[in-house]
Amino acid sequence: MASSVGVDDYALTRVPRSARYSWWSVAVQRFGQVSALSQFLLGATVGFGMSFWPAFLAFTLGSVILELITILVGVMGMREGLSTSLIARWTGFGRGGAALIGLAIGISLIGWFGIQSGVSAQGLTSLIGVLPDWAWALVFGLVVTAIVMRGFHSMAWTAYLMVPAFLILVGWSIISELTKHDVGALVSSAPPGPEMTLLQGTTLVAGGFIVGAVITPDMARFNRSGGDVVKQTLVGITLGEYVIGMAGVLLAHAVKTSEITTIVTSSVGWVGILVIVAGTIKINDWNLYSSGLGVVNFVGTLTGRRLNRAVVTGVLGVVGSVLAAAGILSAFTEFLTVLGVAFPPIAGIMVAEYFVVKRWRPELDAARASGTLPETAPVWVPATIVVWVAAALIGKFVEWGLPSINSLVVAFVLYVVAGKLGLVRGVGVSRTADAEPAHAV
Template structure:
């Protein structure tokens, strides 16, 4: 089997994939247990109409942003970590690659925890035996790391198997729930726990890291246009499907445990198999991208070795209970990582023909202007986050969606700083014979 994933270079044309297969990977990533958990949380803390609207708006924004970030990945041929090197410089890119790796390992551990909790629930319902959740977390985490070890091709094959089964299960589950329980639960009153903007931020936060890291998959597309199509379909549908299904099932069945919902409508056995596949495809990609990011720090780091080490750390964190910090963690990811997407989008827009965007090109040690734009985006995201929704100050509001605020502010900040830098550079340029010419005149 081909083991290289071209982590330090460009994917050859004969290895590129069509848009549908790449979109399938992103749909498979989006249909996961963390999305189901968030859907259940929104169902318990918002009226159904508002929760549904927040889900669709957040997913639409993700799809549009993914079109942009996928275009950068497919056009440049670079992974997100190599893009960070081009934008932030060698040292700055290494710092960001480290931040991305840490975020992804943390997200991997949270997802492994979701897998363990639901696998334990299913196993107990099927057999009557109560095995510690840590066993399921460890076993599931190891399987996910093994798939990531083999690289994108294995992820692609797993997604091709999982997506049709996932869609069938979800559609059948909703139909059976409506037929057996009716729709009265959709109009039941709940105590409001989320603002609309906070809910949209959560919907985006659960997949915003995937949008920023879209180049990792988009660089496998045959053309930038195909990458954009895959990005929109993969992120809009991938993010919204599981959230909407979880919203519907939680309201109709009045349950807060996903596996219990499927067992309640006699689909427990099928759900066990299919949801295991769902979490497998999602979490494999987390540790895969973590390996790509960390290996970009130095050519001496091999992706497979790094993936194995980071995967082991993620499994350990999952066993120790990282899942308990789910909501704060996704909000923190959106606050810190989303502005990076704004910076590299602006950089590519302003300087796409610059030599540093070429694979393997020499770059400056640190691009302080880019780092400043990233910092401003992070500050904006914290400043616009309502303390009731997550870590933040609530000083003012922009779009009411803090993750999007950070990305937009960093995008604008980079373009402004780029203009200032270019103006200062032009002012420092003085032709040697200019003073002599003035004297002669």
């Protein structure tokens, strides 16, 4: 389905097999997400508060969490061909709970969109000037919005151009700065800023991409096999976390700041600004894309109206650009910490339902065979909401262990227990308006 303003991209239907892409096309976009500027910024944030080897351990623990979540929910998305907020209707949340997830994803990713646009705006002001930061934030945000409105195909071509450009430029930036220093001394040096604990560092690493992990079905629904999901996850997350993240750690030690703009411009000047712009475009298009899918599902559930994804994307892009102009970047670290405990329970519940409890799995299996959606979905699943809130609170307030792992594992265990006790029951029945075969865009 196309419109004069963009592509709907199967926002409320299954992605048919004929519209799937090769694993490489999806993997480039996954790598673009994890190896983009946000990872550089995360590495600098962690490195500012941790020495090299503790930071390495934090990235290792965070990566294991992210890879496990990403592969499991990605396989779900690939099998069903459904977006995160849509498949949630039959993986424990019901129509109402799925709408809440869509709203949460929409708000969170608009926040990310604002953070990334704000970083690029700072760089463009340094490189070109002419306009103030807030104006460049608006310009940059609107350019990315135009790309996303054209859908997955347009974003794939953006990845083919921007990911290699970013890696070449960031490689130049890293080598140029580190050749001025004794790398051995940087590895053994104390952190330049206030000390951060291993728990805090790991939470930041997991929180830095936890929303990206939870919304993996938005991307994996275009995959052709479970093996493709595993390959793109291992390549994208492992290389992105270690190569870009640990480079950010070393550069934070070298330049003694967590300000990413200062780091890259101090080493290669105006080329550093190109690093910022190239790195931001590729992560920001997916922030906006998944935000649009989440909001389309939320509004469709609330009002019964089927909104065009491209139109919603345009509106959200403007909102995100305004947030960037308003300076949302200042809330970066706190924002990541909150995401680190609020979103893992979503994945824990969905995985528990789909692979263990299977209360609604038969409906999904039957509908998938005919390329449709299940004809009905529960309106609410009260046990799920209780589990979600309880797991998030445990992740937030229990000091033992790692918050992201705590909230994920608690959600998984509580949901499985509730399922075995027969407490996972839907309240109300909602007919699925879009239970017709998917058709090509």
